[in-house]
Amino acid sequence: MKVKIVGTGRCVPSNVVTNDMLSTFLDTSDQWIYSRTGIKQRYISTGESNSQLCIEAAKKALKNANLNGKDIDLIIVATITPDKVTPATACLVQSAIGASSAMAFDISAACSGFVYGINIASQFINSKAYNNALIIGGEVLSKILDWQDRSICVLFGDGAGAAILSRSEEDCIKSIECVSVGEKSDCLTCDGLELKNIYVPHQEEFSNNISMNGKEIFRFAVRVIENSIERILNENNLTFDDIDYVIPHQANSRIIEAVIKAKGYDKEKFYMNMSQYGNTSAASIPIALDELNKNGLLKEGMKLILIGFGGGLTYGSALINWKK
Ligand code: ACO
DSSP, X not given: OOEEEEEEEEEOOSOEEEHHHHTTTSSOOHHHHHHHHOOOEEEOOSSOOHHHHHXXXXXXXXXXXXXXXXXXXXXXXXXXXXXXSSSOHHHHHXXXXXXXXXXXXXXXXXXXXXXXXXXHHHHHHHTTSOSEEEEEEEEOGGGGXXXXXXXHHTTXXXXXXXXXXXXXXXXXXXXXXXXXXXXXXXXXXOOOSOOOSSSSOOOTTOOOOOXXXXXXXXXXXXXXXXXXXXXXXXXXXXXXXGOOEEEEOOSOHHHHHHHHHHHTOOXXXXXXXXXXXXXXXXXXXXXXXXXXXXXXXOOTTOEEEEEEEETTTEEEEEEEEOOO
């Protein structure tokens, strides 16, 4: 599609929580967490809301793209932890950046949400309906974690990442595919609002925390990464040597290492930063993309593969020809 990424940004809460800090109130250890997940620390909100993180990430992406809020005509926030049921987080971002003529809405595709957002926005830009889209993955997952459950709460972190998409002369976003696997919906769940009304009283056991089948997700994720890379290489007549970076969702380093081992891929090409952030769901890919961009690691013409996978179950992948 004739669409390119022209700016990126990220924002995380100020509070850093190391594995050792978790072991002061949980029966866990840095050794267990790091060896099973690759995670060393994560950022956990002590007051920053999802929309505040998204707004800050958006402002940085606008600056990076040399654009103003009023240039943006489409805003999509991918999140499973919005501040409010309504208004959408995207509307709060719209107001804060002054994108007064934009269409703004949230999408829910868990850890695949950013790639889903890129897909939706690219279609609108490619069809000339809109010119500049702001896509944000933002999460405050710490509010849907059971902080007494060591098998879950050690895995996740809070944060937001943003990217701005604009029309381009060349095909810069290629082979984008987003797939949902609803029959596996019970592998990763978090209940929403409780049914509580004059006919149904509050249920004492009601909770809206994340629960998941970790081993099933692990197998699903390995399969998705392997198949997505092969699909993209085949569709574009490329070999893995032609790819500069793979940016997978940062759930767990062992998932990525399993793919590298099975396929014999060069580990250096798989960008990993979960040691610093933990799993930030929809935010993980745009945070990683922004780190690569701001650290000067992306050069014109580089080929990047983005791969998201998560609750739904959902997955999505795309080939990006980097051109700012
Ligand atoms: N500290 C110490 N021990 C722990 C911890 C912890 N934080 N968590 C679990 N354990 C214990 C368990 O109680 C269990 O003990 P037991 O054998 O005495 O019963 C033992 O460690 C093994 O538990 P498992 O759940 O079998 O651990 P496993 O090796 O499968 O690792 C993990 C769990 C890391 C979540 C793994 O399943 C995994 O990598 N899953 C991939 C999916 C994932 O990362 N999901 C994250 C979000 S989903 C997404 O983003 C798409």
